[in-house]
Each structure stands twice: as C-alpha cells, then as structure tokens.
Amino acid sequence: MKKFKSIIYLMALLLFPMIAQAQFDGEFIKPRNGKFLLQNATIVTVTKGTIQNGSVLIANGKIEAVGQNIPAGDAEVIDCTGQFIYPGMFDGGSRLGLVEVNSLPETQDFAEIGQVTPNMRALVAVNPNSVAIPVTRVSGVTTTLATPSGGLFPGTAALINLNGYTADQMAAGFEGVILNFPTSARRSTWDRRSEEDVKRDADRAQKNLNDIWERATKYHEMKTAKAELQFYPEMEQLAKVIAGELPLLVEVNAAGDIEVAIKWIKEKGVKAILTGVAEGWRVADKIAESGLPVITGPMLSIPTRQSDRFDAAYTNPGKMAKAGVKVVIRSNDAENTRNLPFNAGFAAAYGMGKEEALKAVTINAAEVFGVADRMGSIEAGKDATLFVSSGDPFETKTQIAHVFIDGYRVPMSNRHIKLYQEFLQRSPGLEK
Amino acid sequence: MKKLNSIIAAFLVIVWMPTMGQTQKGSVLIKNATVLTVTQGTLEDTDILVENGIIKRIGKGLSANNVTTIDAKGKYVMPGIIDAHSHVALDAVNEATAPITSEVQMADVVDPYDIGLYRALAGGVTISHAMHGSANAIGGQNITLKHRYGTFDPEDLFMKEAPRTIKFALGENPTRVHGRGKNIQPRTRMGVEAVIRNGFNEALQYKKTWETYNSALKQKGATPIPPKYDERLQTLVDILDGKVIIHCHSYRADEIYALINTCRDFGITNIVFSHVNEGFKVAPELAEYTMGASVFADWWAYKFEVYYSTAYNAAILTENNVITSINSDSGELIRHLYHEAAKTQRYGQLSDDQALALITINPAKQLGISDKVGSIEEGKQADLVIFEGHPLSVYAIPQMTFVDGVKYFDINDDQDDMRLRVSANETVEPIFLKEHDHNCMHGVDFFFNNFGRSLFQHSH
Numbered sequence A: 001m002k003k004f005k006s007i008i009y010l011m012a013l014l015l016f017p018m019i020a021q022a023q024f025d026g027e028f029i030k031p032r033n034g035k036f037l038l039q040n041a042t043i044v045t046v047t048k049g050t051i052q053n054g055s056v057l058i059a060n061g062k063i064e065a066v067g068q069n070i071p072a073g074d075a076e077v078i079d080c081t082g083q084f085i086y087p088g089m090f091d092g093g094s095r096l097g098l099v100e101v102n103s104l105p106e107t108q109d110f111a112e113i114g115q116v117t118p119n120m121r122a123l124v125a126v127n128p129n130s131v132a133i134p135v136t137r138v139s140g141v142t143t144t145l146a147t148p149s150g151g152l153f154p155g156t157a158a159l160i161n162l163n164g165y166t167a168d169q170m171a172a173g174f175e176g177v178i179l180n181f182p183t184s185a186r187r188s189t190w191d192r193r194s195e196e197d198v199k200r201d202a203d204r205a206q207k208n209l210n211d212i213w214e215r216a217t218k219y220h221e222m223k224t225a226k227a228e229l230q231f232y233p234e235m236e237q238l239a240k241v242i243a244g245e246l247p248l249l250v251e252v253n254a255a256g257d258i259e260v261a262i263k264w265i266k267e268k269g270v271k272a273i274l275t276g277v278a279e280g281w282r283v284a285d286k287i288a289e290s291g292l293p294v295i296t297g298p299m300l301s302i303p304t305r306q307s308d309r310f311d312a313a314y315t316n317p318g319k320m321a322k323a324g325v326k327v328v329i330r331s332n333d334a335e336n337t338r339n340l341p342f343n344a345g346f347a348a349a350y351g352m353g354k355e356e357a358l359k360a361v362t363i364n365a366a367e368v369f370g371v372a373d374r375m376g377s378i379e380a381g382k383d384a385t386l387f388v389s390s391g392d393p394f395e396t397k398t399q400i401a402h403v404f405i406d407g408y409r410v411p412m413s414n415r416h417i418k419l420y421q422e423f424l425q426r427s428p429g430l431e432k
Numbered sequence B: 001m002k003k004l005n006s007i008i009a010a011f012l013v014i015v016w017m018p019t020m021g022q023t024q025k026g027s028v029l030i031k032n033a034t035v036l037t038v039t040q041g042t043l044e045d046t047d048i049l050v051e052n053g054i055i056k057r058i059g060k061g062l063s064a065n066n067v068t069t070i071d072a073k074g075k076y077v078m079p080g081i082i083d084a085h086s087h088v089a090l091d092a093v094n095e096a097t098a099p100i101t102s103e104v105q106m107a108d109v110v111d112p113y114d115i116g117l118y119r120a121l122a123g124g125v126t127i128s129h130a131m132h133g134s135a136n137a138i139g140g141q142n143i144t145l146k147h148r149y150g151t152f153d154p155e156d157l158f159m160k161e162a163p164r165t166i167k168f169a170l171g172e173n174p175t176r177v178h179g180r181g182k183n184i185q186p187r188t189r190m191g192v193e194a195v196i197r198n199g200f201n202e203a204l205q206y207k208k209t210w211e212t213y214n215s216a217l218k219q220k221g222a223t224p225i226p227p228k229y230d231e232r233l234q235t236l237v238d239i240l241d242g243k244v245i246i247h248c249h250s251y252r253a254d255e256i257y258a259l260i261n262t263c264r265d266f267g268i269t270n271i272v273f274s275h276v277n278e279g280f281k282v283a284p285e286l287a288e289y290t291m292g293a294s295v296f297a298d299w300w301a302y303k304f305e306v307y308y309s310t311a312y313n314a315a316i317l318t319e320n321n322v323i324t325s326i327n328s329d330s331g332e333l334i335r336h337l338y339h340e341a342a343k344t345q346r347y348g349q350l351s352d353d354q355a356l357a358l359i360t361i362n363p364a365k366q367l368g369i370s371d372k373v374g375s376i377e378e379g380k381q382a383d384l385v386i387f388e389g390h391p392l393s394v395y396a397i398p399q400m401t402f403v404d405g406v407k408y409f410d411i412n413d414d415q416d417d418m419r420l421r422v423s424a425n426e427t428v429e430p431i432f433l434k435e436h437d438h439n440c441m442h443g444v445d446f447f448f449n450n451f452g453r454s455l456f457q458h459s460h
Helices: A002-023 A132-137 A195-224 A233-242 A255-268 A280-290 A312-323 A337-352 A354-360 A363-368 A415-423 B002-016 B115-121 B172-182 B189-218 B231-240 B253-265 B279-289 B313-319 B333-346 B352-357 B361-366 B445-451
Strands: A036-044 A050-059 A062-067 A076-079 A084-087 A089-094 A141-146 A155-161 A171-180 A248-252 A272-276 A294-296 A327-329 A386-389 A400-405 A408-410 B028-036 B042-051 B054-059 B068-071 B076-079 B081-086 B125-130 B138-141 B143-146 B164-169 B244-250 B271-275 B293-295 B324-326 B384-388 B397-403 B406-410
Touching (some): A089 A294, A089 A363, A132 A141, A132 A415, A141 A171, A195 A233, A195 A255, A248 A255, A255 A272, A280 A312, A294 A312, A312 A354, A327 A337, A327 A363, A337 B333, A415 B279, A415 B313, B028 B384, B115 B125, B115 B333, B115 B406, B125 B397, B138 B189, B172 B189, B189 B231, B279 B293, B279 B313, B293 B313, B333 B352
Parallel strands (some): A171 A248, A248 A272, A272 A294, A294 A327, B081 B125, B164 B244, B244 B271, B271 B293, B293 B324
Antiparallel strands (some): A036 A050, A050 A062, A084 A386, A155 A171
16 A cells, blocks of 8 residues: 555656646746856956956945956856956936837826926836846846936936836936927928927927926925925926936937027026937037036937938937037837947947947946946946947847846846747748 | 028029939949958959949959049948838828729839938948838839939839839738728728738639630620729739739738738739738748748837737748848838848847848849849949948948949038928928838828827837
8 A cells, every 4th residue: 555655656756747847848037146257258347448358256236346367256157258248238218118019008108198297207107027128138238217208397217227126126326307398490290380380389388498497496495495385296396406306307409409408407507418419419519518418319310401411310429429528328219229239339430439439328327327336337346237248239240148237147038039939940830 | 682592592403403314324343342242252352343334244353444443442342232111202102092002103102302312322222112101901003213313303213124013011000091090991800811802803803804805806896895994903913913023011920821821822922021020930931932021120019010029030031041131111220221131140140141131132032123133243233332341230331332333322422411402492491300200101190190199100
C-alpha cells in the first residue's frame, strides 16, 4: 500500500511540471535591482569625458563607482567588452503614457476640457503599464516629460522614469505648468482664417492671457497676505508658478510669438522654459540674450513656411545652440518616443554636432529640469539610469544591449520584440 | 507701394521662370564614388556615365567630352529613392462618395507647384506613387510621378512608362466613411470583402455583355445595340485582365488574408499590400500569392487596427521572401526614407543591400518599373542620389539628386525660397505650426465634424 501511494506520488510529481508547463510556457522576466558591475566598456560620461576600458558599479539604485579596475565584490558582473555606456536619454516632451491608441478617445488622457486647467497633473494620468513604455525604454530613452496639451493652460507636465508600477515610482522629480502662448500664426493647413481674423484672434488671446495672469497674481498676493480665499484650484496652481515653486513651460513656435513671449516672461518675472520653438533659428540671438532654456523638436518635421529651406527643422537646434541657447530635444511623440535619438542624430548631422546633441538629450535636460544632481551623466553618486549599446545610440543600426533605470535592470523585451520572436518563422507556415 | 512691388516681383518670377516644354534628359559623369548598385553589390572608386538620361556605363577611369563631371570622391551614390505610397503633388486625395470609385484618376489632380516635390528631392526621392486615399474599398487610379520639379505641366511629371495602378482600402477607413459615416455597406470587414467581391463579379458580367455584343457585331448584317459604357466597371475588368496593379491600404492580418483569397478566386496576381502593419502575421501567404508589402518602418498605435504592430515588420517580411518596400504616406517622412530603411537594421538587423532594396528596387518591382529604375545598372534611367556619408547612417546628408540625368537638387545650390509660384495677394506668409500631412484620409473630414479633429491627426 505504501508502495502504491509512493507510485501515485511519483506520478503526480512527474505530471505536475507538464501541467504547469501547459499553463505557463516560459519564464517572465521582471525588472530587477541589485548590485551590478558593468565591465570593460567605453564609458561616455557626458560631463567627465570618455573612459576607455572602464567599469560602472551599480548598487542601491545608484552609480557607486565609475572608473578602471573596480573590483566586482559580490556584484553580478556584466561583460561589456566592445560596448559603450551612456546616461539614459531624456525626451523633453512626449505624450507617452498619456495615450494608448491615438485615435481612440477612451485612451486619450492628455487634454482635459477647458482653456484654463493648469491643475490637471499629467503624473496622475500616466499609465505605468502602457504597452508603449517598454517599447520606448529599450532604445535607451529612460526619462520623459509627460506633457498635457490642449487649451491655454492645459495642465502640469511631469518628468517620469520609464520603470515602475505607480506614479510615485515613476516620478523623476520635476513638474512644470504648461502655457500655450497665444499665437499670431496660422495653426495648420486646416486654418483658413483671413489675415485680419488671425491678427484679431491673436490680440484677443493675448488680452485673455493677461487678464488670467492678473487674476492669478492677485490670488497669489491675497494668499501671501493670508486672506480667506474661495476654493479656486486653477488659480492655486498658477499661484505656485508666480511664487516660483513651479516653472512655466511656454509653448511657442512662430518667430514673432517667441519675441513676444520672451518680453512677456521678463515682464511677469516668471521662471520659464521655452518649448516647441520651431522658428527659434530666426530669433536665436534674442533667445540666447534672454537666457531662457529651450526644449525643441521634433527635428523630423517639415519647415514651418513654404519658403523655408528643406532642412529648417533639422538645423534649428544647431543654430540655437551656436547662438548660446541651452537646448533640450524632444520627440513630441507618444508611441514613437523611441525616435528621440534619431531626432538628435539629425540635429547632430545638420549643424549641432554629436557632442552637443548628446548633451541636449542628457545633461542639458537634467539641468533644465533641475535634476542634474541625480541624473544626466555617468558620475558616482548619481542615479543608475543608463544603458549599454553596441555604439553611438543616435546611429540607426546600433543595438541597445542593457538598460538600467534607477538601478533596475529592465527586461530587453516588449510587444514588438515578442511579435518578432513569434512570427519570424511562423508555425504553421504556408501549409498546415 | 511695398505690396505693389511684391506683386510685380511675383509676376516676374512667374514669367521669367524657365519653362521646360518637354521632358528634359541630362548627361553627366560622376567620378570616383562608392556606388551602391543595390542589385550588383557595392563598387568602390567607380564612375557612372550618364548620356541623355540613361546610365550608359559604370566602371573605372571613364571619360567623356562635353559632359559635366562631378567628383564624388568619398561620397556614396545610390539609385533614386522610390516611394510606393505617397500623396505628394495632389490637389485632392479622396473621392469619398461611394465604396467603389475606380473611374477616378489621380492624374487629373497633379499639382506641379507642390513644394513637397522639392523637399522629397532633397531627401533623395526621385519617384513617388501618388495615390488615391483610403476612404473607399476600391478607390481611384493612382499615378506614378517622376520628380521633375520646375515644370508647370502636370503631365511632365508623369512616368509614362509606368503601368496603371489602383488604390484599394480595407478596415477602419472605408468602414468609418461609408458604414459609420453614411450608413451604407461596408460597415464591417465582412462588408469590405463583399463590396470588392461583388465588384469583381459585376465586372465579369459587364465584360461578358461587351463580349456578346462584340461577337454579335461580327455576324453579317447584325445591328446589335451597344451596352452602356461604364468606366467604373471597365477599370475593374482591366484589373481582372491583369492590366492594373492593385495597391491595397490594409492593416490587419485577417483582412489581408481575405483579399488574398478574393484575388486568388478571380485569378488576380498583381496586388501589393500597403501599410500592412500586420503583414508579418501572414508573411508566408504574402510571399506566395502577391507582389509584396509596402510598409512603414515603425508607425503604430495611431489607431486600433495598428495597435498590435511591430517595428520588425519589414525585417520579418524580408526574411520570409516577401517583396518589401518602405513608403512614406507623408510629406514629412518622404524626406528621409533612407533613414526609415535604416531602421530595419535596428529592428531586425537587415544587411545594407536588403535595407537599401526596401526603398529602391523593391518599390520599383511593386510599381512595375523595375526594368527601368530602382538600381544602378547600365541601360537604366539615370535617377541617382549622391550622399555625404552612407545613406543608412543617421548622419547621411543627400548632396545631389538627379532624375533622368538632370540635377534637380544640389545642396550647395539650394536657394532660400524654392517655390515655383508665389501668391501675389499673400502679403504675410502663413506659418504652419502643425503641418497636416497629405494622407490617406485627406478630404473626408467633413463627414466627421462631430468626432473632432483628433481623429485625423494620424489617419493613415
């Protein structure tokens, strides 16, 4: 009897893995943290030059050491011979996580109703499980500015790291209120207004902005004076900008508008970052003189005017950088935020140079977002947000081997890669 | 006064522009280049002699009298890039009034003034397939254009040797326009399949009616009444007779497979699937029964039917022996198709020749013009691009673009304003901050005012 029991037991043991396998085929790879030593790589630190045959020690989410001959100790060693290590790339403006399928309103969480909604916070609407997030981060883009759009003050953008399961795990330490600065330009080819109407609308919009700002200023003054105020969440958020607690991200593109915006920003004494800046090259000296940083892109877009040279958008960041503007690059995309390095590549090719373009997606971004003490370069003490690649990450054919975000080694897989694995050689093929 | 001056200036520009009465053919000798032939490998330090628009000789140490010589030492020469899906230089895109509009001709709405042609040349594109939109299951007939920018005559842009092609469309676009927009068939993928199948059956009947009439005519003394001519059905008959290549806007594997079956039932083999984001799922079928797939390098998630896409699509298709090309469908993307092709090296690690074929010989095959263009071979038309840097590098910059041996783009002679026509009453030039690309759903917005514009930001 005992023997019989043990046979049954044995059979069950044998069967169990088969049943288990039938239900779960293959292992799921999770992001994991720990102690890692990336060995024998060319380290492009961005701020401290390039280190040949160098190593990076990662522990507790931080870069513990950078240099040559770092002992492994108990760290997991990853051989990076012939490979390169770069700091994670920043996208200075993207809808990634705020939309899943562009055409489906049910999945659009980037544009709230109303013209003045600065209190709409992108951070609370970012979907940490968006399919597009793993699709993006395997490119080495580790950090994006999740950006609402729409009205005059569409909301508050948030810097996020592309790993984590909650908003707080993703938050990278920067928020800014967006202002879509009134424009005197035509909005698009759909825009068929007469020139008179364009001008009248622009004046009206400018006056509207000034009225709202005046109200926010009064609100801030009264709040500072500790007056009893009616609950007014929109003004509450704008008051934080006036108090200097949050910067203003001023989206402005046409040359004339940029000049007006610079004057407006100085007049209001607000801490601001210019975004978009498609025609920045036309007024590059004036932007440089203002000292305002710029987040621009995409480079892969057509010129704003029919009369412009074909490469106006490619050359724009280079021209601004040459004039002395601090430039950050953005994709302004969502699902294809992974194209950020290619935008930087075009900027580099058309006048910006590789070194400056690399800064524009790393340390410049970190500085503009006020997180340069933690991010934007490979330095001991900074967050372990970096990637290992076969070469220059802007170069199209380069393969990205490993990505670390906040010390987490993220799986180099996503839906696009899984479909490749399934369908490269389909089974059954043509005949079943 | 200033306004008057600009009017006079604009007028003079128009009058003095050199008009090109007939299609120009050029002669040129390109020396010492790295020649990416695409079909016959890479030739180092090689010369290309072009005579009267045709590649006469490829070799070393070539010379010629009275021909412009260009020293391309250290530079790359590749065949002119071919875009198998474009809406460049078209005044209208969609005749969205019926599920079948095969009588419509894009040749009737070609706009030679479109600055998009010049911008495409600056990206090395010499030929584009200017297509009808995707509002209808069977749309209009397309036109293959050579980018002879500078002519005022639309016909001068036509590539007259190219065979006829027609646009088909499956999935969300035709069902949205007709089913949801107008409450007529098709509203589903069942309906799209039926509309096309019914169209072909009707065309067979129509063909038979004419055959009966024509044979009756041959009988002595017969005076049969001729059937009513129908351009719409006659075009479908031409498709069944193999005279027209179908280029079908499609996304999902099931709809692609359904149309493959329909075509097989009617003996149609001249079919190319376009966009075809889920083509990778039916790669063996596409390889066996069609002229291949023309895809985006990495576009996805702009609507639901492209949510389950992969950037590895082109690589999977190529490795499964599907004739594969990468197209633009966009006035922006058309300017850097060489970069789009290179993305197959990031996503799928295709070889240089495989990647370059995606924008040269493969689209040429899909347009039925591969005996004339699409590679650098003696006897072919001299559509050539000179690059600084390898064209698959992100740092590559096109230097010169030739069509029929005539130079239409030279980065060192790139004027500030390359428009052919300036509106005299336009005192302030519009600034387009969010350029609306020409795309597949252009011209059908009036059906959907209630849905809002966001629907059309990415309506390819």
